[in-house]
Amino acid sequence: MEKGKLYASIPKVDDFLNDLEFMDSVSNIPRKIIMDQIRKNLDEIRKLISNGESEKKVIEKINKIKSKIIIDIIDYDAYRLKTVINAAGVIIHTNLGRSLINEEIMDHVHKSLTHYSNLEYDLVEGRRGSRYDILTDFIRDITGAEDVLVVNNNAAAVMLALSTVAKGKEVILSRGEMVEIGGAFRVPEVLESSGASLVAIGTTNKTKLSDYEKAITENTAALLKVHTSNYRIVGFTESVDAEELKPLKEKYNIPIIEDLGSGVLIDLSKYGIEKEPTVQESIQKGIDIVSFSGDKLLGGPQAGIIVGKKKYIEEMKRNPLTRALRIDKFTISALEATMKYYYNLDEAVEKIPTLRMITSKKEDIKKRVEIFKTRLYDINGVEISIEDSLSEVGGGSLPTEKLPSASLCLKLESISPDKFEQALRKFKTPIIARIQDEKLLFDFRTVQDDELDLLEEGIRFALNYYGE
Numbered sequence: 001m002e003k004g005k006l007y008a009s010i011p012k013v014d015d016f017l018n019d020l021e022f023m024d025s026v027s028n029i030p031r032k033i034i035m036d037q038i039r040k041n042l043d044e045i046r047k048l049i050s051n052g053e054s055e056k057k058v059i060e061k062i063n064k065i066k067s068k069i070i071i072d073i074i075d076y077d078a079y080r081l082k083t084v085i086n087a088a089g090v091i092i093h094t095n096l097g098r099s100l101i102n103e104e105i106m107d108h109v110h111k112s113l114t115h116y117s118n119l120e121y122d123l124v125e126g127r128r129g130s131r132y133d134i135l136t137d138f139i140r141d142i143t144g145a146e147d148v149l150v151v152n153n154n155a156a157a158v159m160l161a162l163s164t165v166a167k168g169k170e171v172i173l174s175r176g177e178m179v180e181i182g183g184a185f186r187v188p189e190v191l192e193s194s195g196a197s198l199v200a201i202g203t204t205n206k207t208k209l210s211d212y213e214k215a216i217t218e219n220t221a222a223l224l225k226v227h228t229s230n231y232r233i234v235g236f237t238e239s240v241d242a243e244e245l246k247p248l249k250e251k252y253n254i255p256i257i258e259d260l261g262s263g264v265l266i267d268l269s270k271y272g273i274e275k276e277p278t279v280q281e282s283i284q285k286g287i288d289i290v291s292f293s294g295d296k297l298l299g300g301p302q303a304g305i306i307v308g309k310k311k312y313i314e315e316m317k318r319n320p321l322t323r324a325l326r327i328d329k330f331t332i333s334a335l336e337a338t339m340k341y342y343y344n345l346d347e348a349v350e351k352i353p354t355l356r357m358i359t360s361k362k363e364d365i366k367k368r369v370e371i372f373k374t375r376l377y378d379i380n381g382v383e384i385s386i387e388d389s390l391s392e393v394g395g396g397s398l399p400t401e402k403l404p405s406a407s408l409c410l411k412l413e414s415i416s417p418d419k420f421e422q423a424l425r426k427f428k429t430p431i432i433a434r435i436q437d438e439k440l441l442f443d444f445r446t447v448q449d450d451e452l453d454l455l456e457e458g459i460r461f462a463l464n465y466y467g468e
């Protein structure tokens with residue numbers, strides 16, 4: 001067939017439009033999306049013809065075009081932010097949204113946001129109030145700090161603190177604490193962009209108290225400590241704890257700023273997990289300004305929490321940058337509800353998903369895997385087993401800590417693990433699993449109980465994906 005006839009055999013937009021408008025799965029989808037996907041598919045056929053593709057191939061494509069258009073429309077209409085099942089066993093997985101917020105908190109957030117609130121209204125005086133006051137009492141009670149300010153995330157918190165106390169001046173930081181968090185967050189760069197200049201002291205493995213004192217000049221505005229939350233330096237090392245800096249701070253009258261990163265509020269060693277320095281300890285040591293994330297070990301929404309001396313926090317509140325970094329009411333509502341759990345540590349560990357997952361016991365996880373495995377009794381061609389595995393805390397927290405866990409393991413006869421893993425990600429609720437020793441591992445520490453039906457459906461979907 002010549003090209004002209006092939007072009008003529010391409011269906012018209014209207015040929016599909018009428019049909020699609022009466023299809024249940026498509027009829028509620030915006031017309032623009034429907035039209036765009038029809039046109040895109042018709043253009044693809046035109047391109048095939050103009051590229052000289054064989055008649056057989058073109059006809060084949062045309063025959064399948066309607067079902068392809070329907071799939072494309074439904075795909076395009078789906079939300080881009082999808083819920084996924086985290087079977088990777090990394091609890092604070094930054095790429096998967098870090099900490100989960102529980103239903104109880106979401107009920108509270110729902111109520112706060114479907115109605116007006118006193119977000120910036122003083123109910124006693126009947127006039128304008130401050131959104132920052134809402135979080136002050138609970139965070140002050142839990143951390144023991146004099147004052148509190150919460151901004152968009154911890155990167156913003158560090159930037160705001162430095163910009164407020166050290167703009168145009170020098171900040172002293174050990175070379176052993178020049179952390180890169182990931183993405184574009186490198187402590188020396190954040191420091192420079194706050195308008196302060198960095199004075200690096202010591203070496204990667206050793207920094208001494210005398211290094212700090214030697215670096216202090218009349219231009220020094222702060223001593224910065226950064227918790228090396230995502231790596232450890234071991235061996236021939238020496239560093240100066242923030243507490244040891246106190247005599248210098250008093251002698252020269254300069255504040256100590258500490259970026260704690262993960263922001264843990266409970267002593268995890270009680271649960272057999274490596275101890276992370278807690279926020280309360282930093283406050284007790286008298287650190288002037290301490291900052292940490294809301295969505296790492298604290299287990300709340302994305303936020304940067306600054307606690308410390310009232311004098312500095314008040315200065316920060318007056319910094320115009322605060323307005324640019326301010327938190328919204330979703331965060332305030334969810335963070336307030338999260339903080340409330342911390343009045344009772346047992347409740348915090350039970351109800352905050354991040355803490356619950358970190359402290360889950362291997363035997364309990366294993367039991368959940370065993371029960372789930374029985375659902376897959378009828379699957380053939382796959383070796384299904386339960387194996388010991390190791391979960392990670394993630395989020396740049398506790399980098400050397402591996403949590404003993406249990407995983408469902410699938411070893412496939414006919415599909416490569418890579419292909420199977422890809423197919424799992426194509427499921428309507430994508431499943432993120434791990435490949436290890438040619439097997440697919442599903443670590444149940446990070447799989448939620450209300451995801452088990454979907455997990456089963458997704459595994460069956462992925463097994464059939466290449467069978468079609």
Ligand SMILES: *Cc1c(COP(=O)(O)O)cnc(C)c1O
Binds near residue numbers: 259
């Ligand atoms: C994670 C982290 C940050 C960045 O915190 P975000 O809340 O992600 O902005 C900064 N400093 C340290 C030490 C961290 O671990």
